[in-house]
Amino acid sequence: MASSSNIDASNSSDDEAWEQSVAEHNCQLDRIIKDVVIHAVSLSVQPTNHAVRGRKRYIERRHEIGHEAMRVLAYGTSADLHDEYLRMSAQVIRKSVIKFVEGVISNFRVEYLRKSTEEDMAALLHIGEWRGFPGMMGSIDWQYAGRSGTPTIILETVASQDLWIWHAFFGTLGSRNDINVLDQSHVFDDILEGRAPKVNYIVNGRERNMRYYLTDGIYPQWAAFIKSIPAPQLRKHQLFAQHQEAAQKNIERAFGVLQARFAFIKRPCLIWDRDIMGKIMIARIIMHNMIVEDERSTYLNYHDPTEFIEDRLRQNTR
Structure with a gap:
């Protein structure tokens, strides 16, 4: 019984370490998305409707585009792989990837490629x-x-x-x-x-x-x-x-x-x-x-x- 409890405790600690690692990576991803996608350099057109609901939905959509751009870079997928799931055309995803990398360079190059x-x-x-x-x-x-x-x-x-x-x-x-x-x-x-x-x-x-x-x-x-x-x-x-x-x-x-x-x-x-x-x-x-x-x-x-x-x-x- 003692050995099984030790194994459970070890598995629990490993799970907590893994969850903490995932949370840190997610925070890093959110930081990049926040600094790049919402940055003025990365946005092609600002929303004309200044209502709170419209602004919130606009930012959420920018986040989705930023995550898709990161997915293309991380997995090397084609632009039209997730077009039906995200309801975005391959052309929009392709342009989003270009805008995303331009935002990364303009925001982080001075610090991280110095x-x-x-x-x-x-x-x-x-x-x-x-x-x-x-x-x-x-x-x-x-x-x-x-x-x-x-x-x-x-x-x-x-x-x-x-x-x-x-x-x-x-x-x-x-x-x-x-x-x-x-x-x-x-x-x-x-x-x-x-x-x-x-x-x-x-x-x-x-x-x-x-x-x-x-x-x-x-x-x-x-x-x-x-x-x-x-x-x-x-x-x-x-x-x-x-x-x-x-x-x-x-x-x-x-x-x-x-x-x-x-x-x-x-x-x-x-x-x-x-x-x-x-x-x-x-x-x-x-x-x-x-x-x-x-x-x-x-x-x-x-x-x-x-x-x-x-x-x-x-x-x-x-």
Whole structure:
């Protein structure tokens, strides 16, 4: 009897944790819908009837359209899949998706697709040093996005260990490779223009100020890229290759989670316009970062940045 009661208590606690997780995700979804769908940028025509009942019904309808737009992005469904259930034509749903992603970009891009600040740099430097790579800002790589299974457009991103995407460059033709994409990318623009925060760290007793990214073997031999050692023979080379390849997988994990959360990316693209494809891609990355911000405190190897950001800023001001 005691064992059965323990099992029931464990199941009850698991159910409560699951219900709390669902409630948190629903609150996050409602936040996006409230800030995007009701925002003036996302509305095409304001209601002419200012009566309370008409205004309430108008807002409820906007919520339904926002939820349908989110459903299309999350499940990758066609626009006419739920037309009879929601009593909306495929054209209205298609336009709603475009308005929705434009609202996400206009409302959240500054915060959730920002360039790394001094506080962000301090957190990334701490995580990189903890993983054995002082000065590391994350991993950089790219993946294909196309139509009918044929790669047509490339997405280049930079991701950190917590799967936050710090940089996104979308629009290069799929016939290019890493080097061609890098030539067109703006990943180093803030450094070239002198807008990037200063970075200082110590390696083998020597102070360095060049931040770098972990990459695979095709990237050029630049100081900003740290690649693995192919076919390592010595023990120290094997150890370095093992740690570098393990840390570099952060970008692959980020791509996998992004595809799992938004099936629109994983499936063949149903949109022909490249500009609209770019807006949808950027909006999904922004929503991905919003989810990471809410869930990163539950990660197994999570580091609270408040423990070391003040020390890092104090060192920079000396």
